[in-house]
Structure formats: structure tokens, C-alpha cells
Amino acid sequence: MCAALVSAAVVTLGGPLVPQVQQSFGVGTEASQWSYTITLLVGATLTPLLGRLADGRRRRPAMIVVCALVTLGCAVSALGTRYGVFLTGRAFQGVAVALVAMTIACARDLFTGPATARLIALLSITTALGVGAAYPLTTFVADHLGLRAAYGGAALLSLLVTLAVAGGLPAVAARDGDPRLDVPGAVVLIAATACALLAISQGNAWGWTSAGVAALAAAAAVLLLAWIRLELRVPHPLVELRLFARRDVLAAHLTGLLMGVSLYNTPVLITRIGLAPRDTSYGVGLGLSAIGVVMAPIAVCNYLSSRGATALARARGRRIALAAGGVVGALGPLMLIGVDGHLSLLLASVVLTSCGAGATFGTLPGLIVDAVEPGETGSATSVNILLRAVGGAVGSAATAALVGAAAGPGGQTTSTGLAWAALACAGTCVASVVVSGCVPSRRRRTASHAVAVEPVPLPRTD
Template sequence: MLVLATLVSSIISSFGAPLIPTVARDFHVSLSTAQWSLTVALLAGAASSPVLGRLGDGPRRRATLLGGLAVVTAGGVVAASASGMWMLLVGRGLQGVGLGLVPLAMATARDELPQAKVAPMIALLSVSAGAGLGAGYPISGLLADAWGLAGAYGFGAVVSGLALLCVAAVIPSSAGRGTPDRLDRTGAVLLALALVAALVAVAEGTRWGWGSPAIIGLLAAGAALFAIWAVQQLRTRNPLVQLRLLRHPSVLSADACALVLGIAMYMVLSGATEFVQSPRSGGFGFGASAVVAGLVLIPLSFFMLISSRALPALVARAGIRAVLTLGCLVAALGCGFFAVFHGALWEAFVMSGVLGVGLGTTFAAIPGLIVQAIPARETGSAMGFYQVVRFTGFSLGSALAATVLAAHVSGDGGDSGGPTEGGYTLVLWIAAAFCVTAAALAWFLPARAARPAPAEHQHADGIRDAPHR
């Protein structure tokens, strides 16, 4: 049921990229505006992950899981009945809250399963979240082709409602396990405002002008809010996220890799699904339907799951640092391959499969690094912050892809002109560069912190062993 809840929430939240051209057509908006139907769900996932993670630490975990699934179900109803773009964005934002359920599922697995099964299950849940995002693309394309946008989002509401009933019947209560912490509402608001300011600036920079007062102001506001949030988290008695855990080199490198890989992943997913739907009249693309665009990502989901199962053997043979680095480089290879070879549809399937191998390996390994380095009581909070980092990367990747494509349009450069072939290849090369950066982070960050000073070592141990305040 934990895997089901994770898959369902991820699939529904990813009802976005293949539907972007359909959203633009049905609501008479530009592709860059329609991209927000995906970005807003990822943004909601990033903002809700630490909140749900903190609420789920202790006796309220089952209630939080059920409440999150109820919000996802309500979001599907709102999106299915949307009469305008703003109403659709509200519904998609509510659906995106489901992405914040992943840390709760991981924390539940850690508490309820035998010790020997915890690490494999956490890896499976992490990859299920990523694979669900990929699986949502062909499913959403098929549903939209058969029933339209309303049918696709309505189906999401039905499925999430069924998942809600299943979780209510199976997941045990966590009542009596400690006392609930006070939710850091100030921290939650500051984080949400910082994410919104930064993402709006990235997504609208091309249309508004990167040197415009609005964009400069949003970027400055986002940076200032992130700084204020970090200081507030370090000083409050019950923080939303234990930022001091980042002093552990494994946690720092894991979260840094997750951020960079998240950007790369969604740049590729957004760019590739739009590329294969581009009409052949432009001299590139395949004129494919939303269904075919979604099917292109089936190898991504399949190989993410398969490669995650091979993780224990790979780690035993080569070590976690080498596995993470190699996975990032394999993902970069997939991006570079499609940037060079994109004249036939089968090449998109090959890119998707190679990307799935790389991302499946890395996203399965990263949570294990974090869980092994933190106190059990901080699992929900730490995994919540991991999801914040990962989904912030997803959101930035989605927004950045829209920005790059909006800057490379044919015709007069207005909304009537579609992205050029050069715009799509630039998206892929930027994504490849991010994957190489993630490989460098995976290799060098742990090495640089491999011999901490005695004081730092004692502090890290103190964090690991100290009770949560």
C-alpha cells in the first residue's frame, strides 16, 4: 500500500508534460504559460514535503497520509471541472501535494518493517516516486486522447480516492508513538514564498526580460527569503527541517546531487515530450500525439525500477560513491545522445532508457545515504527536506526548459512561433551539463569531507545521537 500510494501520487502529480500542448490549445495560452500546469504541481510538492514530513514524525503519520491523499483527490475534481487556466492551476497545485507523501511512506517503512527490509524498501519507494512521474506521462496522454483533459484529471481523482481507501484499510495507526511536535508554520510560509519567487523569476525571465525590475526583484526576494528561512530554521526550537544535518558530508552530497539531477531530469522530460509532438513541417520533430509522447518515457520508468533492484550488488562491488558518480554520467550520456541523434523516433526511446538506468541508480542510492546518517526520529523531516530539494530541482528544470524554449522560437518570436530545433538541443545539452555537475558533486564532496576535524566529528556524532528537540 505504501508503494501504491507513492506511485498513484507521483503519477497524478506528473499529469503535465505530454498535456502541455493540449492545455495550450484548450485554454488558448502559450506553451510557456501552459508549462505552469506541470510546474505548479512540482512547486506544491516541494513546499508540502517538509510540512507533511514534519507532521508525519510521531503519532500523526497515518492521519497525515490520509489527509494528503484526500487533498490530491480534491485537486483532481477541481482540475477536471476547470473552466479557466487559473482554476486548472489551483487543481494541479492540490494534486501536487501528493508528492509530499513520499517521505511519510519512507518513515512508515522504517518503523513498520524488519530492519533487513528497510533499506531495500526505502530505495524502492524513492524510485517508485521517480518511476511514477515517468509512468504518468503515457497514462495522461492516453486518457487525454480518449476523454480530453477533463477525463484525464477526473480519472486521477478516482484513482487517488481508491488509494485513500486502501491506505485507510491497511496502514497501521502510529498513535502513541511519542508526542507530536509543533508545526513550524512560519518556516513553511517562508519556504513557500521563497520557492514561488524564485520559480516565477526563472519561468518568466525570457518573456518579461531578465533585466526587468520585476525579474530582478523576484530573484532578490527569493534569495533573501531563502536566507531568512535558513536562519529561522537554525534558531527555532521545532524547525521544519533540521538544516544542521547538512553538515554531515553524506547528507550534503546526497541533497546536492538530488537538486542538480532533478533539474536535469525535468529539462529532458519537458523538452523531449514537446519535441516529439512538434510538427514535421518545421523540419524536425515527429508530429506525434500526446499518447506517443508519453510512451517515449515508458523505458525511463521501466529501467529506473530495474536498475534500482541491482543497486545492492553494484554498491557491494564498487562502493556507493562510484555508483552515484557512474549513474550521473550515464544520465549525461542519454541527454547527449538525443541532442546529437534525434532524426528518428526510436532514438527518443533509446535516450529514455539510458536516462532511466542513470536516474534509477542515483535516485535509489541517495535516500540510503541520508537515512544511514541521521537519527531514526528525524527520518520524516530529513526525507521531507530531500523531497524539497528534489522537487525544487524538478520545478526549476521545468521552468528552465520553458525559459530556454521561449528564447528560441521561430517566426516573429511571439507566442505564435514554436520553439526551434536549436532550442530543444540546447535544453538537452544544458541537462547533460547538470548531470556531469552532479557526478562531480557525488565524487568530490564526500572525499573533501572524508577526514573531518575532531570538533566537527564530535558535532556530527552529537547530532546523530541527540534526542530531537
């Protein structure tokens, strides 16, 4: 739980600090957004490989190395005096994205019975819980002590978690069913994902019809097709693509991709709008510490909405629970259109966005866990985490592109650009509602996947 929470806090650390990064390093809007995008890009490319490592005896050393790299990345960002060095640190921090999938594999392997379903549901929403816990503290430290202090504190916290994982996570005994690592598949998938995300990220800067963007997009398509062909032929694939033939698994992955756009990027829009002066026609005029207070309900709303979604799934089915999460999540970014200085609308956006994310991501793991064998849990859930991060990276790049395309004189952010970005986040949530219709209305009970046959509510805090 500590590893998953810290990973979420570190990954989303760049969100509320994007405006301060822009001011501290003297870079433009799109360049400063890269301090957030690059972490998601690295996380998206490496998560499948690290998730596969979590399915066997390599789990413990892999998690220790990942936590150590996160610590190193935070230290580099804290000490870097140039923007390039700062970005390098943020890139190292991206490996933290994989920790959620790795901890879910631990829960599936080390626990049995109802405790497994409870813990997996809780681990699945740690991304949002980490955001809610980290935002107030991060913004307060950055506001009063500066950007370096915020990342220095994250480095210290990550170091403590690294020591805790090294001392507390049990080793996994070797077994006949341990999956072999598909190195060629990992390399090809990393290359394909990197090309695709770079094409989207640089589209606004290079031009969407430029030769560079076209070449990256073509390379991503060719590499992806080659990877699919490779994964269908190797005996121990990095990702078991045949599982995508199941409607519940396919729906879970598409929903993760679509909802990831809003999960990672609506808070960035809230921060920009909240920090903007009132004379901008859209700003609320808050300080950075006040933004952290506004974000504080995220953790509570995610936790409560996850419990509510579990109860709804038990009563009406997971299809209804996923659809409800998408509808509520779409209302969040829509609240940002026409804020015009109203703090109440900003708070409403925070509550609705976090409730939608909690309901959705609290429901998804059960769809996946029911469909796969225990030895495939890390790999399968890592694909879902990968797609969330891909959605976040695509959304981050699209947000920067939309805001930049509608920039005013001197590159100033305008209400039009923010409205376009908010509509994009809301649109992906609506699309996830459509995808939820692919989920079977009634769950099939199977003996081999009995770990999460009955939805179980999250544990009581008392």
C-alpha cells in the same frame, strides 16, 4: 507503495500533456508549461512541512488530507473550463510531492531489519516508476477521450488511494520524542521557496533585469537567510541544518537538486519532439498514444538500474554508484540534440535518462537514512524530495525560458531552443557527477543508524 506511486503519477501527469493543454486552452508555450511548473512549485514549498508531520503522531491524518487534496485537485482540473481554474487544480495536486517522503518515514517506523532498506530504496524511485506506469495510460486516455478524461481518471484513482490510506495506514502512538511543529520556520521557508521559484519562472516573461524579478530574488535571499538563522536557534527545527555538515547528506541533497532538473524535464522535451511533425527538422511525428508507448520503458529501466546501482554500491561504494547514475543520465538529454525524425534516438533518450535516474535515486536514501535518527527520517528525506522538486520546477521554468528565447516566427518552437534545454538538463547531470566526489569512499558503520548499514538489493519479483 500505492500512495507513493499515485503521487508520482499525478505530479508528472502534466508532462506529456503540456502540448495538449496548450492546444485545448489556446495559450502560449510558456503559459502551457505552467501547468507542469505550478505543481512542482507547490510541492517544493510544502514538502518540508508535510515531511515533518510524517515524523510523529500526525502522520496518518496528514497523509489522508494530502491524498484528499490531490483527489480534489484532479477533479478541479477535469471540470475546469478556464485555464486559471485548471491551473488551480494542478496547484492542489502539488502536495502529492510530499507523499514519497511521508511513505519513507512510514517504512522507517513500521519495519525493521533488511526489509526497511529494501522498501526505502523502492519507495525512493517511485517517482520514476509512477512516470513509466502512468505515461502510456495517460496519453492513451487523453488522445482518445480528451484532457478531461485523463484528469477525471486520475481523480478516481486518487480517491481509491485516499480510502486505502484511511483504512490501511496504522495510527502512530504518541511518544515523548515526537517533534514539535516549527510553524514559523515552515512559513518562512514556504515564502522563500515561492519567491525564488516565481523569480525563475517569470524571468523570461517579465525580463531577467526587471524590477519584479529583482524584488522576488532579493526577497528569497533575505527570507532564506532569516530561515537559516531561525532553524539554528529553535529547539525543534523544521529541518535539522546541522546534518548538512555531513558530506554524505550534503552530497545527497545537492545530487537530488541537480538530477531533479533532468528527471522532471527531459520527458517533457521528449514529448515535444515526439509530437512535432517531421517537417519541423526535429520532430518525429508521433501521436500522443505512441508517445506513451515510447515512455513505457521508464518504469522497467528505473527498477533495473536501481538494483544495479545497489549492487555497484555494495561492490565499489556509493560514490561510484552516484557518479555512474549522473554519467548515464547526462547521455539521455544529449540524445535529443539532432534527433531529426529518428525514433531510435528518442527511445535511447528515454532509456538512458530513466537508467540514470533509477541509479541515482535508488542510491540516495541510504546516504540520508544512515545519517539521521528514526525520528528525523521524514524531515530529512522530505528535504531531499523538496530539492528534487525545486530542481524540477527550476528546470521546467528554464526549459520554457530557453525554448521561448529561441522561438521562431509566431512563437514556434525551434530545434535551437530544444537543444539549449537538452544541454541544460545534461549539464546538471554532469554537475551531479562532480558532487558525487564528496561522498565518503567507505561507509561508516554506526550502531544508531544500523537500519541501512549494508546495501540490500530490491526484492525479486518472483
